[in-house]
Amino acid sequence: MNAPVRLESLGQLGGPVTAEPIVRFERVSRSFAARRGNAAVYALDDLSLEIPRGEIFGVIGRSGAGKSTLIRLINGLERPSNGRIIVDGVEIDALSERELRPVRRSIGMIFQHFNLLSSRTVFDNVALPLEVAGVRAAEIKARVEPLLDLVGLADKRNRYPSELSGGQKQRVGIARALATNPKILLGDEVTSALDPETTGQILALLADINRHLDVTIILITHEIPVIKEICHRVAVLEAGKLIETGRAFDVLTKPRHPTTSNFVRNVTGVELPxxxxxxxxxxxxxxxxxxxxxxxxxxxxxxxxxxxxxxxxxxxxxxxxxxxxxxxxxxxxxxxxxxxxxxxxxxxxxxxxxxxxxxxxxxxxxx
Incomplete structure (x- = not known):
């Protein structure tokens, strides 16, 4: 694997970290109509949450807790039924689809199953968002090559996804998510398809990116070890409601809600012989x-x-x-x-x- 380049050379737009949250949910609900006259189903229910700029923020919950809905609301792929969502000072739920496009370019997305195009090389997969944005070829090359160095795949630039390991595919996904120089990275179960050793490498890479590029990272996960390893703060969801939030250290070592206690027992407890x-x-x-x-x-x-x-x-x-x-x-x-x-x-x-x-x-x- 090639030695990574200095992250500072990839520079992040947006200035220093401030106290103002980069994402804020204000009493947000997202409901879906039920069949046969039943009451509406709430994926999120009256949720208020602030995500500080420049941190790694984890959102954890069981299947159906509302995690995926939350992440889709942040990038505007879904709209709230009630409440306001402010991303980097912009109320995105009030924007038209056309007005959302530049906002989405400031939000990168890393997927659980990589979502790479099998017919494109590693270089071309990373370049795809820049091509869609109409960036010139010379600028694309100047952006993509340092990103491939960053994720340790400079020697794989002409390989196809079928020739890569799972960890390498996820590195391509991370580089692609960084291509548009985003202020926010959204990660949807980014390590759940990886083995433990590769998971540790990917989490270390994300922590390095956060530390040096000042990118806010929001990780959706059901794995407490991911929260434990790199998250500064965490929110715990259950049935669409926010049941606990705070510093990851405090929430994991002093959980206040029974659901959180169940999540953390095997990570922070001691198993009885x-x-x-x-x-x-x-x-x-x-x-x-x-x-x-x-x-x-x-x-x-x-x-x-x-x-x-x-x-x-x-x-x-x-x-x-x-x-x-x-x-x-x-x-x-x-x-x-x-x-x-x-x-x-x-x-x-x-x-x-x-x-x-x-x-x-x-x-x-x-x-």
Missing amino acids: ADLARRLRPEPAPGHQAVLRITFTGSHATAPVISRLTSILGIDVNILAGRIDSIGGEPFGALLVSVPGEEVTRLATISALAALQLKGEVIGYVA
Whole structure:
């Protein structure tokens, strides 16, 4: 793979990052008429949301949550039934189809299944949006060649999609989405067709593009690991409603809604060993140990928790399972430990954890 060019050479139009959101939904609903006199079906229901300029913003939800509708509203492929949508200061739902065309050129789209034209080479696939816009051949070449360097496909410029791997096809899709020098990239499940190693490479490429080109990236996904890896903020949708939004780190480590908790459990939690799970009981009994889940974030993620608890309380603390990871570069961790099950010891342990600015909760008891 060729070494990537300096991203700064591809320059992004639009100036420095500001506090003004680049996308804003104001009480947006999108409904569809139901058959046989039933009530209308709402793909989005009274949704208000702000997406900051220059960030990587994730939108997550199960199938039917409204993710695809949200992305199609941003680029004007669908119109809201109610509410306003402002993209880069323009109320796009008030524009005619003709007025929408220049707005769409400032919004690139990356697809789940690549959507490459099999009869066109890599170079020609990337050049397609520029050809449609009527750009001259010399300008197309000057734009496309650095993009192929950027995505590591300069040596594949004359290959056809059938000759490429899935990851290479997605790199072509990313280069094509950048061809018109957009301010926003929309990604629709961009890694769900890729293997884990290739997924990591594509996410690293997107993070680099965001960091150096100041392109706002909005990723639609059902995969929490994608949010965890590169998103600055996240919105969680359920049945067309926004149920939770905020910094990805905060939402993933301190989810407030049960749906979000279900999404993040396997990513930020610690799985109980099978033998322990079978023996865990909800109520204490004489001689039982209390099993605690300890969650620690930020600067506390690497603190010597066990030695501090032992020193403060003078008790034995046994480690049952644990993990240390990061979300968007910020560390977090979780431990499963057991301590003597007497009430006074349990309460003292939780109090000591709170004093150390850590969260502790009893999840059960074992003999």
